[in-house]
Amino acid sequence: MAEESGKDELSVNIDEMLHEFSYTASRPSTPFIYRVTDSLRSTKETEYDPIIISIGPLHHGKHNLQAMEPLKMWYLKKLLGDSSVDSYVQAIRSNEQTARDFYAEKIELNTDELVKMLLLDAIFIIQFLREYDKELGVQESKGDPIFxxxxxxxxxxxxxxxxxxxxxxxIVRDLFQLSNHDNQEFKYLFWPLFQHRRDVPTVLPEAHHLLGLVHAVKFCSSVQQLLRRIDKPIEMENILSATELRAAGILFKKNPENENGKDPSLLDITFKNKTFCIAKLEMTDEMESWLRNMIAYEFYLPRNKPKCISDYAFFLKCLMCSSEDAELLRHYGVISNCLGGDARVYEVIDRLMTNVFTSKKFLYLGVFDSINNYSKRKRNRWFAVLRRHHFNNPWTVISVVAAAVLLSVGIVQMVIAILSFCKLSC
Incomplete structure (x- = not known):
């Protein structure tokens, strides 16, 4: 097995591999776009795959997504008119390697293929968002097969x-600037992704892609507020389920709108005066996909960065341990169920946290601590046991009330009898 040099054959092979290996030298230390890890995909793979359109190289060329490719070209033609595409191509070509380095895996497309794909995808995003009109619901653009x-x-x-x-x-920013003939501010392009025009921030935060932008805009301010509420070192301890907390006397309430008319942030959860205030969660298929992909994005964030959606999902998992918990939260208006049953909501939340990591500093530590302190008090525990074992259905309540009435009548009769006896004795 040994060669003439005296080296082991395996050692020689590994030395050659190391000599040729140059991955770390040619790629950035931190890419920004990854494949979703198998540990997350295993719970529900379809939630990470596009239904109708591919953007970027990871799903490019899939057979079931080809119907949208002519529409990308159509949007480009509408944008250019009789102008040349050359300035757009050169803007991407000059940054081709930077674009490749955004991806964690090697992109097999050659230079021209990659530039063409990025051009069509970026222009599609820009034109789709420009023509989107949420207030009308359906764009009246004649002949537009999308709206x-x-x-x-x-x-x-x-x-x-x-x-x-x-x-x-x-890439999106550079092509937007080249095509911005109406002097529209770049930040207003994205309001359909934020759901409301009023949600557009004063200053657009730095983000590496659309998903990261929405994550930063919708949750950064809420994260800072949550972190400020943790004013002391607290040992992590999970809270009881919704039905158990309700049995301990805790009430649930849907967060009202903010003073400026905005919906409360999904992350805004408080506990005060034995009332749990939670922002309404509309459970739809789209919401499940959105939550899963936000969690996938947070999966690759540095450990010291808050993973706010992962923390929120963990909070939901602690609160919902059964379909009865989901039913209770729906009753209080905290959850709007469009999935077809409380059991379905519970299953979605239960699977959502499979193989997911929370923040190094869990955002709801303060809330959990306040709830646990309340539910551990002797009086609250006693009432919880009383409700669970003696007032867990209407017939039990009726029986207890009837027994109390009979006991009261018996006591009254006994008192009357004693008074009568005393009167006769005198």
Missing amino acids: GFEHVKSHILRDLMLFENQIPMF
């Missing part, structure tokens, strides 16, 4: 929020 059908528009918005279906934000 003429609500389900097509909905599927595209969903696909734009997939972790694997992203292109570098700087």
